[in-house]
Amino acid sequence: MFNLPEWTYEFHGHKCPFMPIGYRMGVYAMNLLGVERSKNHEMRIFSEMGIAHPQGCLQDGLMAATGATFGKGMIEKLFYGKVAATFWYPGKGGVRIYLKNGFADSMSPHEFFKLRKKGIEPSEIPEDIRADIIKSVLEASDKELFEVTKLPAFNYNPVKGSFNKAKCEICGEYVFERYLRVKEGKKVCIPCSQHGKAEITLPRPR
C-alpha cells in the first residue's frame, strides 16, 4: 500500500481522499519524467482545476509530492474544471495525467461524498469514513488511477525573474519593478495608481 508522509496531512489541514490522489499523481509524474523532488525552481505544474468546485485538494498533494509549490511560483491553475495536470521539467518535456473516469465513478457513491455534498466539512466527517476512502486511494494501482499522455515535445519558457524594486512614490512601500505604474509622473504601486479594474491589457493581435 502506498504511504504518505504524515506532514502532508498536517500541511493540508484535514484527511480527505483528494490530497492523497494528488500526492500519488505527483509521484507518478516524477517517475514518468525520471526526476527527483524539486528543491528550487525545477518542475512546473499546470493544474486544470478552477475555482469553486471540489477536489482542488488534489493540488496540495501535487505540491507536497513534487516540491513545485505555489510559493515558489511553480504551480498554476488553468481553470478548465478537470482533475488533471500537466507536469513540465526542464530538459525532460512534459506529461499530462488525468484521474480516470472509472476511478472517479467508483468513489462517488462513497459516504464521504454524500456528507460533503450535504455541506459537511472534511474534518467533521467521522474518522472511519475518511480512513476507508483514503485506503481505497492508497491501495489502487497507478493504472487504475491515472490516464497518462506523454508530451515529450512540450516546452515552456518561464518568465525571467528580476530582483529590481523601488518604493512607491505615494505610499512608500516597496514594489517589484514589473508592478510599478505611473501616475502624474510618479512611479507608484497598483493600488496607489487607482487605475480601475476595467484597464485590462489585451495581448497585441498577431
Add this chain to the structure above:
Amino acid sequence: MFNLPEWTYEFHGHKCPFMPIGYRMGVYAMNLLGVERSKNHEMRIFSEMGIAHPQGCLQDGLMAATGATFGKGMIEKLFYGKVAATFWYPGKGGVRIYLKNGFADSMSPHEFFKLRKKGIEPSEIPEDIRADIIKSVLEASDKELFEVTKLPAFNYNPVKGSFNKAKCEICGEYVFERYLRVKEGKKVCIPCSQHGKAEITLPRPR
C-alpha cells in the same frame, strides 16, 4: 527565538529566509484575528505577490502556518509585487500585514541575496550563510518585521462551490459544470471548445 516545524522546510524544498518570514506573518495574522489554524475552508489570504520576482517563497510559509492552502483554494495572488498579504476569516474581518521597509533593507546586503542575485539557487547556497539569515528572521520581533493595518469591516463573499459535473461530449473527460462550454450544441470542455484566448469575458459595466 521563534521556531518552525521541520516539515515546513521539507514542504518548501529548501531553507531560505522568506518561507520563515511568511510562516511568522501567518502566525501573527492568526493571533491578530484571534483564530486557530484552518482545517477546512476558513481563512482566506490575498497575497500581494506577483510573478517572476523573488520572495514569493513567503507564500509557502503563509500556507503552512495558517492552513489556508492553494489546494483548498484559500490563497490567491493580487499581482501587486509587494511583500504583503491581507488575511480574512469569517466573522472576524481582516488584517493586512506588510514586511517593513526597515527589515527588508537590513536583509538586503546579506551574502544570501548577493548569491541569489548571481542566479545561485537557494539549495546551492552554503548552509551556514542560510542559517545566519534565517536566524535574523527568527530572532526579530513581530514589531521589527511587520506593519499591521486592521480591517475590521473587510468582508468577502466566497464564490459558492458546486459538485455538479458532466463528461465533455467530445473528449469524454469529466468537467465541473462552471467550466463546461457549448460547441455545435454539445457540452464540451474548454480545450475541446477551441474557443480562442481572445474570447475574454469582461465584466458588465455598472
